[in-house]
Amino acid sequence: QKEVEQDPGPLSVPEGAIVSLNCTYSNSAFQYFMWYRQYSRKGPELLMYTYSSGNKEDGRFTAQVDKSSKYISLFIRDSQPSDSATYLCAMYRAKTSYDKVIFGPGTSLSVIP
Amino acid sequence: DGGITQSPKYLFRKEGQNVTLSCEQNLNHDAMYWYRQDPGQGLRLIYYSQIVNDFQKGDIAEGYSVSREKKESFPLTVTSAQKNPTAFYLCASSIVAGGPSGEQFFGPGTRLTVL
Numbered sequence: 221q222k223e224v225e226q227d228p229g230p231l232s233v234p235e236g237a238i239v240s241l242n243c244t245y246s247n248s249a250f251q252y253f254m255w256y257r258q259y260s261r262k263g264p265e266l267l268m269y270t271y272s273s274g275n276k277e278d279g280r281f282t283a284q285v286d287k288s289s290k291y292i293s294l295f296i297r298d299s300q301p302s303d304s305a306t307y308l309c310a311m312y313r314a315k316t317s318y319d320k321v322i323f324g325p326g327t328s329l330s331v332i333p
Numbered sequence: 334d335g336g337i338t339q340s341p342k343y344l345f346r347k348e349g350q351n352v353t354l355s356c357e358q359n360l361n362h363d364a365m366y367w368y369r370q371d372p373g374q375g376l377r378l379i380y381y382s383q384i385v386n387d388f389q390k391g392d393i394a395e396g397y398s399v400s401r402e403k404k405e406s407f408p409l410t411v412t413s414a415q416k417n418p419t420a421f422y423l424c425a426s427s428i429v430a431g432g433p434s435g436e437q438f439f440g441p442g443t444r445l446t447v448l
Contacts, residue, residue: 228373263425263440263442266438325375
């Protein structure tokens with residue numbers, strides 16, 4: 221079993237739809253959870269960052285962490301064509317200086333005008 | 334503007350050649366990383382460096398080498414020993430390695446194609 225799993229998509233939605241992107245993970249020691257957005261042929265950019273369980277909202281984006289289920293989600297409200305990108309989840313244990321950030325493979329999202 | 338730059342954006346290499354990818358940051362970050370990205374796969378860590386003159390192998394270090402002589406620079410050499418080097422290479426940095434958050438900031442990437 222991979223440490224982090226993510227449905228690769230592609231996911232195609234009409235403009236204005238609510239989008240739900242999800243990741244599951246196996247290591248219960250992860251404490252920090254991130255979502256990156258990556259446009260085609262560009263580097264990933266940090267979108268959302270959460271610590272432990274709970275929700276975090278930033279504009280149209282909401283990140284949700286359920287540590288009991290080892291499941292994280294990113295919701296995008298009122299999706300726009302500019303949201304079309306690949307979304308990578310990432311997580312991190314932060315116990316030692318040698319801990320590494322583990323990335324999911326990414327979900328490709330297309331928002332159709 | 335603070336950020337991470339990578340050059341070149343596109344690189345073509347003949348089989349048997351070594352090539353060096355450049356990564357520079359002016360964020361004053363201690364830690365720097367190199368990842369490889371292939372279609373359908375997550376980012377795979379090649380090498381990382383927590384401090385100048387120190388670096389550690391990541392998950393797929395074979396066929397690659399790095400140096401960290403300056404805080405702001407972390408070049409990656411793809412050697413002829415790397416069996417399948419065609420990929421998108423991403424450099425990243427973070428304030429410290431093993432720091433409280435793990436947030437990494439990425440450069441724009443270099444696409445390497447072996448002819």
